[in-house]
Amino acid sequence: MIRTPLRPLARILDARSRGENPEAIERENIRIRHEQMRDQSRQRAEGRLLVLGVFFLCAFAVVGGRMGLLATSEPSEPRAEAPGSIISASRADIVDRHGSLLATNFETHALYAQPPAMIDPAHSARELARIFTDLDEAALLKRFTGKRKFLWIKRKISPEQMQAVHEIGDPGLLFGPRDMRLYPNGTLAAHVLGGASYGKEGVSAAEVIGVAGVEKYFDDYLRDPANGNTPLELSLDLTVQAASERVLYGGMKLMNAKGATSILMDVYTGEVVSVVSLPSFDPNDRPRPATKGDASDSPLFNRSVQGVYELGSTFKIFTAAQAIDLGLVNAETMIETAGPMRVGGHSIGEFRGKNYGTISVADVIVHSSNRGTGRLALQIGAERQKAFLESLGFFEATPFEIVEASGGKPLLPSRWTDLSSVTISYGHGMSSSAMHLAAGYSAIANGGRKVEPTILKQRGPRMGPRVMSEEAARDARAMLRKVVTSGTASFGEVEGYAVGGKTGTADKPRPQGGYYTDKVIATFAAMFPANDPRYVLIVTLDEPVETSGDKPRRTAGWTAVPVAAEMIRRVAPLLGLRPTVEPVDLSGITLTSN
Known part of the structure; x- marks a missing residue:
């Protein structure tokens, strides 16, 4: 950029020869330069406003077009497509004809291990066998000292068991959140409800799927996120x-x-x-299902x-x-x-x-x-x-x-x-x-x-x-x-x-x-x-x-x-059926007065 001097020597010498004040020339040049700078700033701002206006016009056009497309399309339930979204979906409750709960979800945790991160595998195996009586200490230690970098220990544990595992203090023992299926009435209506188990499993979630009874027959309905808050109503009367x-x-x-x-x-x-x-x-x-004998x-x-x-x-x-x-x-x-x-x-x-x-x-x-x-x-x-x-x-x-x-x-x-x-x-x-x-x-x-x-x-x-x-x-x-x-x-x-x-x-x-x-x-x-x-x-x-x-x-x-x-x-x-009162034979009854 070529800058014009505020006090040009030729004009100053000429002004002095005519007896004029050279500072007036400098002030005039400063005014002209400021006017040029304002004109440039105004043009730059107007350009930016024009670009911003075009951007907002395009954005509103896209939003308006999308709204118009949605308004003319058939309604449908949106479904997440991210990996793991199906796993984390909830399962609808099952209730009887009066709304009493027959099956619901319960938040719990799964226990897994990362053997490379374990400090004392022998101590962990011994303590886990004490907490979970169905686990074998020797088998656990063999798995912990093997080549595997990840292994499941228990698919679901109680809060008390979780606290006991926490107290072991081994960083290689970790917990994953789970939703388990809970039947609060125990054996009541067991053959109708059937039961549920885990399908796809990850560290942070696991899907619950029906394996028998109505849990399996209505599995798609119960797993549909659109029905998460609408329980499946059965004809059973719990009482x-x-x-x-x-x-x-x-x-x-x-x-x-x-x-x-x-x-x-x-x-x-x-x-x-x-x-x-x-x-x-x-x-x-x-x-487990019987593998031999009479079904x-x-x-x-x-x-x-x-x-x-x-x-x-x-x-x-x-x-x-x-x-x-x-x-x-x-x-x-x-x-x-x-x-x-x-x-x-x-x-x-x-x-x-x-x-x-x-x-x-x-x-x-x-x-x-x-x-x-x-x-x-x-x-x-x-x-x-x-x-x-x-x-x-x-x-x-x-x-x-x-x-x-x-x-x-x-x-x-x-x-x-x-x-x-x-x-x-x-x-x-x-x-x-x-x-x-x-x-x-x-x-x-x-x-x-x-x-x-x-x-x-x-x-x-x-x-x-x-x-x-x-x-x-x-x-x-x-x-x-x-x-x-x-x-x-x-x-x-x-x-x-x-x-x-x-x-x-x-x-x-x-x-x-x-x-x-x-x-x-x-x-x-x-x-x-x-x-x-x-x-x-x-x-x-x-x-x-x-x-x-x-x-x-x-x-x-x-x-x-x-x-x-x-x-x-x-x-x-x-069932609300009132007993019928049978008529009484009055032939043997004598009416008396006090």
């Missing part, structure tokens, strides 16, 4: 579930059974208010949906109801039950060789006659019988929303002959689950509409297509009531609550073929109140033996029925 488990456990022990299951279902919605399978387990410490011996085995059995005489009411629905008979039609009766080269007998003679259809159910039911089945025919049972849902696994239910598909005969029709009419030759039976009895209880069992809370009735007429369902309910008042289920009467139901005792099949002579599946299928049923209750005992008498008794009337009666006595008030 009814607790009472049912207590009664069934006591009944199983009293009847010397190896296992048991019960199902309480709303006949209009299909909601399963209570479902129990024994023996049970604690989902907070879920045992039903494992506490993880869900007898309500996985247990597929011949359910015996509980099926007889379906035969009677279909025959009435088809117009072949009515409740008072007389049926010959005397022998002999041979079908397909096989003789059809009665329990303990009884002979009921000629009795009504209602008494066929009351006395539980195999021959009477078989003769009704022959009138119905194999094709119509198959279609009816299929309409009730007995040909496929139930749609009950736990993963184990898909494995409970009924076992059907390869050829549906006349002999098959007869034996199936009284519950042999076809195996199904207690959940299937509950859905079938619900159709009778609600007036003839199919109901699908569900574990989710419903907002109103959820009935399917009609499978039988209201008249046939009404007659069937009357027969079931008579079974309790004067038939094989006399121990099922509960004062104040009219109970209707049917017993079923089926010999257990041997793994190598044939049947045991001293092992049975005893079932009682009940509905209450019988005059206007609201609930169906199924109680099944595996290998029960009642030993209070001179001889061991295994039939459902002696084993499953008393357990079901006690369960109804306990849970009916919890």
Whole structure:
């Protein structure tokens, strides 16, 4: 830059020759230079303002365009895509129909080690084995002194255990935050909830995934961040579930059974208010699956949906109801039950060789006659019988929303002959689950509409297509009531609550073929109140033996029925059902005055 001098020599000499003041020249030059500097500063500032204005204009244009694009697009839930965001996502709670907590998340820590950073591996191994009794000191020391730079010690620890590890003071022992799944009620509803475990794991987080029950069936829903604050509402009633488990456990022990299951279902919605399978387990410490032996011996085995059995005489009411629905008979039609009766080269007998003679259809159910039911089945025919049972849902696994239910598909005969029709009419030759039976009895209880069992809370009735007429369902309910008042289920009467139901005792099949002579599946299928049923209750005992008498008794009337009666006595008030006051006979009462 070339600077102009403020006092140019030529002008000063010229000014002095003319007698002028040279300082005036200097002041004039200073003024001109200041004006030039101001002009340059103004131009520079105007340029900067122009650039800044253009920048803000572009920014507002981008924001406005993005807002317009969002306004015209379909709404969707944003999802983080950063690594580990899925791991750190929370899992929704599970609650019962009244909002009581069944499963939630609990903040805890995992323990891991970095062997290169450890000061005294031997001391750490010794102290860890003392804190965690399931760890082996020698095995820990071998791992700490190996070549690995990182290893897990415990996937989850309690605050007390964490403090104890802190006191070891080894910098190579570190903690990672964790969310663990907590079931505050312990074993309650264990087979429904199933359990959860860890999926992807990192030092700072681990994802919780369902491994069984509703935890696995609804895993996507529970893991979705959009549902983090919306719990999964089940149809279970926590108080009814607790009472049912207590009664069934006591009944199983009293009847010397190896296992048991019960199902309480709303006949209009299909909601399963209570479902129990024994023996049970604690989902907070879920045992490992059995690798050998009978699967039903494992506490993880869900007898309500996985247990597929011949359910015996509980099926007889379906035969009677279909025959009435088809117009072949009515409740008072007389049926010959005397022998002999041979079908397909096989003789059809009665329990303990009884002979009921000629009795009504209602008494066929009351006395539980195999021959009477078989003769009704022959009138119905194999094709119509198959279609009816299929309409009730007995040909496929139930749609009950736990993963184990898909494995409970009924076992059907390869050829549906006349002999098959007869034996199936009284519950042999076809195996199904207690959940299937509950859905079938619900159709009778609600007036003839199919109901699908569900574990989710419903907002109103959820009935399917009609499978039988209201008249046939009404007659069937009357027969079931008579079974309790004067038939094989006399121990099922509960004062104040009219109970209707049917017993079923089926010999257990041997793994190598044939049947045991001293092992049975005893079932009682009940509905209450019988005059206007609201609930169906199924109680099944595996290998029960009642030993209070001179001889061991295994039939459902002696084993499953008393357990079901006690369960109804306990849970009916919890369900809000008020007992009916029976009218009193006043003939022996004399009115007197004071």
